[in-house]
Amino acid sequence: MGFNPRQYFFLIVLAVAAALVVAMFLPYLQALALAAALAVVFRPLYRWLHKKLNGYEPAAAFLTVVIAVGLVLIPLVVIGGLIFIEARGLISDLHFSGTIQLQGDVANVVHQFFPAFPGSLASYSADAIRWFSSNINGLVSSTFSGFVNFFIGLLGFFYLLKDGDRLSKVLVKWSPLADNHDYQLLDKLESALHAILVGSVVVAAVQGLVAGIGFAIFGIPNPAVWGTVTAFAAFIPAIGTAIVVVPAVLYVAFTGTILQAVGLLLWGTLLVGLVDNFIRPQVIGRGFNVHPFLILLSVIGGLSFFGPLGVLFGPMALALLFALIDMSGHFMEAEANQKS
Structure with missing residues (x-):
């Protein structure tokens, strides 16, 4: 059956509007995707609060958001305070031990790694100031954009909790697949998401433990504190543990020997990094029965394709593909039964 001009016009307008x-x-795709992930994770808490509040959805969703934000912000504030106290102590140690007069010794340490590096950092400091001055508008814009994304993410989190069940029914209604297949897909994606988040928690804990052991071996004060900081930093995709390990390497270079600094650098790069590359695929793979090597490829490919949230999107895309492949077998079997 052909299309008449009105149908063509309608389809064109629909495509343009979409x-x-x-x-x-x-x-705002990343903020909304993260909101959807949080809504899935905290849905059991939302349902419990929904029941306790006699079915009042807005209050249950609001309290769930507040609790979720508190679970993130309170540890960050505590860890931030510990970092401030420990960093102040480390700086005091550096000054009182007489091992550093900051600019001169930084240049000396850098010179040991890069002999061609100039002894004076004054020109680089001036360049940094000029760069900051010329890019201040971009920095302000990026900060504002970050706040907007955070706000949209919170709103998305709230409404996906409050209206998530209705949204699922709408998606199932619009889908051309059979309802049982739609719910099967949603269940697979939810299971994959839980496996990804559990894997992230396990990896962060083990990385913090391994980093703490390295800090103790190579003479970082209070290694348990810095190991805990490393565990929280591990949740930041791509650069997580480096935020703590690199300053620790510099501290050892200033207060110890270059050999110790190189040792800690290798420890942080090889052992701590190996935890991420080995344990994460194992844990996530068990969550939805996919080979760990494919999980590793999906994480690496997701980071390069989607950016920081590729840690989430990559395995989710892989889970969707395997769910569809599994479903295709049922389609073929049903079609064969119809023909026979």
Whole structure:
């Protein structure tokens, strides 16, 4: 059956409207995706509060968001305070031990690694100031954009908790697949998401433990504290543990020997990094029965394709593919039964 001009016109207008909406929402895709992930994880808490509050959805969703934000912010504030106290102590140790007069010794340490590096850092400091001055507008814009994304993420989290069940029913209604297949897909994705998040927690804990052992071996004060900080930093995709390990290497270079610094650098790069590359695929793979090597590829490919949230998107895309492949077998079997 052919299309008449009205149908063509309707389809064109529909495609244009859909493209405009996608273009408007695209800058906030990562915030919305993270909100959806949090909504899935905290849905059991939301349902419990929903029951305790006699079915009042807005209050249950609001309290769930507050609790979730508190679970993130309170540890960050505590860890931030510990970092401030420990960093102040480390700086005091550096000054009182007489091992550093900051600019001169930084240049000496850098010179041992890079002999061609100039002894004076004054020109580089001036360049840094000029760069900051010329890019201040971009920094302000990025900060504002970050706040907007955070706000949209919170709103998305709230409404996905409050209206998530209704949204699932709408998606199932619009889908051309059978309802049982739609719910099967949603269940697979939810299981994959739980496996990814559990894997992230396990990896962060083990990385913090391994880093803490390395800090103790190579003479970092209070290694348990810095190991805990490393565990929290491990949740930041791609650069997580380096945020703590690199300053620790510099501290050892200033207060100890270059050999110790190189040892800690190798420890942090090889052992701590190996934990991420080995344990994460194992834990996630068990969550939805996919080979760990494919999980590792999905994480690495996700980071390069989607950016920081590729740690989440990559395995989710892989889980969706395997769920569809599994479902295709049922389709073929049903079609064969119909023909026979």
